[in-house]
Amino acid sequence: MERVASHLDRNEIACTLRRVNKAAAAQFRGPEHTTVRLSQPVPPHAFAEHWLAPGSTRGLTYLQRCTLLRLTAASGVVANLEVAMRATGSENSGLGFWTAAVAGKLNVCQWLLERNSAAALIGPVGGAILNDVAYRGHRHMCEWLLSLKVPWSIVDGASGAASGGHIELMEWLLVRWPQPRLSRSLARLILAAATGCDLATLQRFWRDGGQGLALEDKKQALANAIGSLTPDWAAKVEWLEAQGCPRSVKVAQWAATCRRDAPARLAWMWARGDILGVAAVRAAAGADNLAALQYLLTEVGIQPPDNKYHGADTDAAREGHLAAVQALHSAGWPLDAFGDGRLAAQGPHLSLLAWLVETLGEEAVRLDASLFKAAAKSGSVELLAWLRERGCEWDAEAYTCAADAGCVAALEWLVERGCPMSEGGWPFTAACRNSDMLTARCLLRLGFTWGDGVKAFEGALAASPLSMIRWMLEEGFPAGKFGKSWVEKCVQYRPASERDQILRLLEEHRQRVGPGS
Template sequence: MAVTLQIWSLPAELAERILSIVDSNQVATSFRLVSKDAAALCSGSKYATIHLSQPVAPHVFASKWLAPGATRELTLQERRQLLCLTAASGVLQNLEVALVATDCLPTAELLRAAAAGGKLELFTWLTTRVSLPACEYDRVLSAAAGGGQTHVCEWLHAAGLCTLDPSLSLLPAAAAAAHGGHRGTMEWAVAQCGWPQGAAYQEPDLLRAVIHGFDLPALQHVWDPRKASILGAMCVTAAAGSPTADWAAKVEWLEAQGCPRTNTAARHVAALPDAEALARLAWLRGRGYPLNEETVQAAAGRGNTAALQLLLAEVPAPRPEQVFFRSQLATLAAAGGGHLAALQSLCAAGWGLQVPSALDAAACGGHVRVIDWLLAVQAPAAGLAMEQLLGPGLFHAAAKSGSVELLAWLRARGCGWDFGAYGGAAESGCVAALEWLAEQGCPLRLTGHEYVAPCSECDMATLRRLRQMGCPWGVDGEVMRSAIAAGAPLPLLQWLLEAGCSVNVPKALRAASGSVNGFAAPHLGDWLPMRKRAIRRLLRRFGWYPRRITLRQPLAVAGGADAPGGVAHGPV
């Protein structure tokens, strides 16, 4: 303590130089609390911000996130962000706390975040708690490669968790590494493919990633002149959006090889950060690259107001008969992203706006300021009465955002509501929004469909709250079927059974034999039959799947058909 106190007695400039080499989280959570002098010196946001992606002292982390109600007002997306940032920090003790605090089960997304973070101990711990098919581990491998974590890639490859076909596992990993500019990791992945020298670099995804992530000499090293006519537009687009300092030189060189100037390059650049987008769009325009409505939409969706002003001066607003199909896409993108300045610029330039659609888009994102402006300015201009717009549909869209602030704002202005809002709030994963609806007297007629979204997202917090609110299980075992079809892990399925969820066994087993998370059954390999056997064992434990059953007779369960479990049907 005496040594620490002496730091604050030094000249401020010297003390700040010392602090600059100390971990910023340690300064924010420890040093600035030592004394008033320390607090005064560390008063800026630089020293008061805790970065969750960096290590945080476990006692500090626990005191914040294990406090009652710490995550109650967070949406599922925000709780998942907390988990992923904590996984990236590599502090296993903190991740265990975060899993408890968020009440989410580990998912493939969390495993990808841990892989990209590169902390092998935490990563391997997670692999023992998540059951994934090889095709999902291919994505995990790409996440590790994209972060330049060669040691994690080597571990995954040695463990045999990924698909054996290198075009499905190693080649995407090489592309992810190249896109991130990690040459060593890319070369490792390419070497593991076992392909002839240079063949891998002619694959479109890897070639595009090399152009994006590396400099001009690297591009020239792998370039095949035959690619100009086939993949030229893709290659120029990758170069135009590249983070390397010589991006313009790469574009010029590719043009010299015969690659065409297309609008896809400008569209891609328009979605970059605003200042960068403006400079590159101006440069591309000077070289004759076409700008069109899609370019405007890309800039509007990112809220790039400076780039948007340049584009609106060049791209005419679509004609009235084209408004719905083309002009509306740009205004919807701005409204959905909450970019009020961009939306106002579009409207001022004559780009058409469908007020109801824009309201729904803004409501789904929880953007109060955009909704306020649309109702105050655009609705009267379009001759729309407030009663036409403030209906249950808009309120349902707002519930999907999980924003209690927006829900209260809408109700204060007389917005209608109905029981569908509960489904939207459940989809958002915000427990506070669900509770607010009930407390404010929103009509409560739950159907069981509210469980579907949280089951597919491994959101235990929302599932528990719905059950506490008395949400029924619906009809014909649909909740269990949808959970199985979405690839819900066994702990979640077990919780459903323990809570009394009904099961239609034939439907459940058919779901266990089908596609999962967009992967068709043939791509799931041995994982799918293993999962199906595990589900059968789980159903048998709870009396839903005896060893011998007939095909057409219903299975009696404890309490009969009127019990919470209902009736199970024999498997086909």
């Protein structure tokens, strides 16, 4: 059995081999054999069995459903992506396209392009896609993207390749860059070279226009160099300083977030007489770089500012970095119990919130309706239940927050537990703003009303797929009361073909049911 397993990837073992018999399940019971990694290929039979089961996405938030799409696209298995799109009810092909491109999965991108126009998939984010693809070093994807009939800015790809240290790809892209090169584009390349290229490459770009960089760009170049993962990062810093790049708090911030050897870089700066202060502490805490944070708090001995507000705990709490918040507290840095509690709830970061309540007290954190709404925004039923067990207040706005999170399980839990409801229609507005039909269907099933429908319809017309607008009409949404000029204003930024389809759909609806309905 071990010999068979040696020829299989981990997902195949978890989803197929372990299910052969009880002996196989017992033999491969460790977490490395039971954890399914969605970003890697999953056997289609197992993927479909799980995600097409009724209620499979009930406990996922809107963002988690988007993550499911992204991870599946990155795996390169088209059959699984089809299943994921069905399971999530999402028509956001652009999300999968971007992720698949960055993962180098040409087959997924081609499949999506067969079903959508390049403009619909790429839209205004083409530069970011090309930048991210080049940062990963995927030349075959760059070649394919540039072959599409889409206006590209080569500097996006070249700067991405430079940031990722892919010098050959950067050179290949630069050959395709028409002259003349604009000064702003050169600035982007210099900043990218400071991040991912060696000193020689940085010097070459600098000769083309480094002296003309704006002051802020020079500060950023120095910060990029201190955070660079190239072995000659220190040489780049010293050379840039010799060219007139001034030191700033950004340099310490970038050093404090460097994962590889932040304490060593900070010590190097400290020995040179660089200023290490509150900004560096805040950066380390926000990045959950405990080694850097401990060095700054204990070795350098940085103290909180006199006005008490420093933001380090805020940045750490937003990301749920419990250990960083605890380190700040142990070092005597004051914590914002009220603000940190709401950030922890919205995370959701239950362990952090529980620690804040236990350490600073319920009165400091304040278990009121604002905290409950923050938790509802997370979509975490576990956290909502934890708060109610401790007597936390709630109100009808929790439904809007849960709808914005897009979690069916949270909405159902609120109704089952008797949370007060209103008839303002705001939950529908939140769902329509996100083009989230799964949540909108749930709201209708739970008995929520459209309210006056203005904001909900405005959001749907501006961004939702045609299928969601059609569904709203089929479910009795009073679209007829909205004038044609108002509708045209709502759809003005959509592609012309989509505008025409929506206007035609609404006109057919108006003729069928009459005005005002």
